[in-house]
Amino acid sequence: MKITMLGTGSAFAKAFNNNNAIIEKEGRLLLVDCGITAPKALHELGYGFNDLHAVLITHIHADHIGGLEEFAFQMKFVYGRKPILYIADTLVQPIWEHSLRGGLQQDEAETLHDFFDVRPLSIGARHELMPGLNVELVPTRHIPNKPNFSMLFNGFFFYSGDTVFDPDLLAGLVRDRNVKVIFHDCQLHPPGVVHACLPQLLTLPAELQERIYLMHYGDDQPNFIGRTGAMTFIEQQIAYEVEQLTPGGNS
Numbered sequence: 001m002k003i004t005m006l007g008t009g010s011a012f013a014k015a016f017n018n019n020n021a022i023i024e025k026e027g028r029l030l031l032v033d034c035g036i037t038a039p040k041a042l043h044e045l046g047y048g049f050n051d052l053h054a055v056l057i058t059h060i061h062a063d064h065i066g067g068l069e070e071f072a073f074q075m076k077f078v079y080g081r082k083p084i085l086y087i088a089d090t091l092v093q094p095i096w097e098h099s100l101r102g103g104l105q106q107d108e109a110e111t112l113h114d115f116f117d118v119r120p121l122s123i124g125a126r127h128e129l130m131p132g133l134n135v136e137l138v139p140t141r142h143i144p145n146k147p148n149f150s151m152l153f154n155g156f157f158f159y160s161g162d163t164v165f166d167p168d169l170l171a172g173l174v175r176d177r178n179v180k181v182i183f184h185d186c187q188l189h190p191p192g193v194v195h196a197c198l199p200q201l202l203t204l205p206a207e208l209q210e211r212i213y214l215m216h217y218g219d220d221q222p223n224f225i226g227r228t229g230a231m232t233f234i235e236q237q238i239a240y241e242v243e244q245l246t247p248g249g250n251s
């Protein structure tokens, strides 16, 4: 499985794009989140929306869904087909009513289903997203009373969808689920109120840190290179073979 971050920036970063990714498996592309900067970032990598097999959403914040209006309009009016939208079943109604409806609704296009082939994902099940790639939604804490999901891909690759520091969850993933690679959002400066912050992540034991790759960071990330313990910054617009990032892999 190959992953390329379209961006690795925090919601307010300007030197980095929004923290969205493309996962490639068996020749198909999955977009993981589609923030404000995603349309341009995709274009800069040589892709258009019609090249994507599907989009998967973690939660309803603009740096994760702000590009969906353009995605929907392009697919309907330029390419004439409905793209697959994978989203937690509990977010199907809110993403339309609280976000997309304002821009997308018009005569004869009254619902989310007029733009997307909606595939609701239930919690606690493993869902096949495309050949060779499955996902399990892991509810994570981000903003009180606002549903948010991290993603466990193929049982070994955990990708956080914006989460507070949760050392018990991380330890359990590695101990009980044999998770090998963790992409984790990282706010560089404390306090970590809605995201894990770097000083918190640095308290994790080395055997956890060595599996952790940091993303969703602020513009002063260059000042922190070499100050992340056994954790490694992921860089945007570089393709990584996830299997090679496992401890003992060839990274």
Ligand SMILES: O=c1ccn([C@@H]2O[C@@H]3COP(=O)(O)O[C@H]3[C@H]2O)c(=O)[nH]1
Residues within 6 Å of the ligand: 010, 011, 012, 061, 062, 063, 143, 162, 193, 194
């Ligand atoms: O209660 C709140 C809600 C939001 N925020 C900021 O807004 C940003 C929205 O996107 P994000 O989830 O990537 O990061 C969030 C934070 O930077 C915050 O600091 N406290």
Ligand SMILES: [Zn+2]
Residues within 6 Å of the ligand: 010, 011, 019, 061, 063, 064, 162, 216
């Ligand atoms: Zn975010």
Ligand SMILES: [Zn+2]
Residues within 6 Å of the ligand: 059, 061, 142, 162
């Ligand atoms: Zn968020």
